[in-house]
Amino acid sequence: MSSVSTYTTRHFLGLKGVSAEEITSILDRAAYWEHNPSKVTNQLQGKFVSNLFFENSTRTRFSFELAQKRLGVDVLNFSAAESSVQKGESIYDTVRTLESMGIDAGVIRLKPNGVLQELAEKIKIPLINAGDGNNEHPTQALLDFYTMRKQFGSIKGLTVSIIGDILHSRVARSNLWGLIALGAKVQFCAPASMQAPELAEFAPYVTFEEALKADVVMMLRVQLERHDTGLLNSAEEYRAQYGLTVERASRMAAHAIIMHPAPVNRNVELDDELVEHEKSKIFTQIAHGVPIRMAVIERALS
Incomplete structure (x- = not known):
């Protein structure tokens, strides 16, 4: 099995400033997974990831969920329309609450610009950008x-x-x-x-x-x-x-x-x-x- 490269941060917020070597490493690893015959693996069994979508999405959310399940991850799907965010709970409080409950990472989509970067400075678990405002995807x-x-x-x-x-x-x-x-x-x-x-x-x-x-x-x-x-x-x-x-x-x-x-x-x-x-x-x-x-x-x- 091919190795996974070591990175300076586990957050994945955008591609601005990311090196060609790091991008290529991800593409190479994706090629490994594309050609892996196993529909589901136990690669990340025992890990909990929450999909935190504060903006509507179908394609991106389903794609992330399929990826997570193929890796053996336990998935927690979060919808802002059904959450306390509708009652005034801040995005930070929502993510911090789930972090406190023990999730290992969050995949997050947001409408406002700049919020994801602020979250990443305060939240210890890795955050993966699934689209933030008109900033990056x-x-x-x-x-x-x-x-x-x-x-x-x-x-x-x-x-x-x-x-x-x-x-x-x-x-x-x-x-x-x-x-x-x-x-x-x-x-x-x-x-x-x-x-x-x-x-x-x-x-x-x-x-x-x-x-x-x-x-x-x-x-x-x-x-x-x-x-x-x-x-x-x-x-x-x-x-x-x-x-x-x-x-x-x-x-x-x-x-x-x-x-x-x-x-x-x-x-x-x-x-x-x-x-x-x-x-x-x-x-x-x-x-x-x-x-x-x-x-x-x-x-x-x-």
Whole structure:
């Protein structure tokens, strides 16, 4: 069995500042788990992990739970809608209470920015970021890297276009930091109202035509709930200007792939015919989420 690398911290909060060596170590370990024939192992039997989701999630939570159960972990699922948080209990008090009860780690998703970092400074058990505000979503980025590496053999030298609502996207940020560390070129494409100017020094904003020339075209979910804020006039207008249509996809390089963190708004950011097109790696990405999260959980508890 391959070894697990030693890290300076067992918290896993984001990819900003994380080295290529550490990212590669996680990807390598995920490859071990992907090819391990055992559906369930006793690797972490006797460990208790709580999934602390203060923001709604289906895909990420189920992926973490499958990863935990494959490792033999006892899982405690927490829903803010059914908890004392609705009665005014603070997020810190909730996590501290579960820590006091004896859980070994927490997988946490939060809406507000900055809270996760504050928790990590006060909580002794490892915390794993399952998405915090518009800050980071590191395990999503890791499964994206894993998908790219399997497709191309290496990430170094690739050009990756990330298209959509960069301003509010934690996926875009985690991908940016990790891809830069791994030696890829990142470029953004977004309407002016969805750009994050502070990221422009790390990745240029390009036209859609330029974005289509990349090795990887990564579409971001259009957050339709933000229509009321004036970011979007309509889903139809967004598709016309920034959606990956069948016609636009036909102009991509023969070797290039389409990615998306899911869920997909079909016929908005991506035409329906492209979701399961031969160029699309969307469901492959989803499948890679379990071994990636197994590697991250093991990292935290080993």
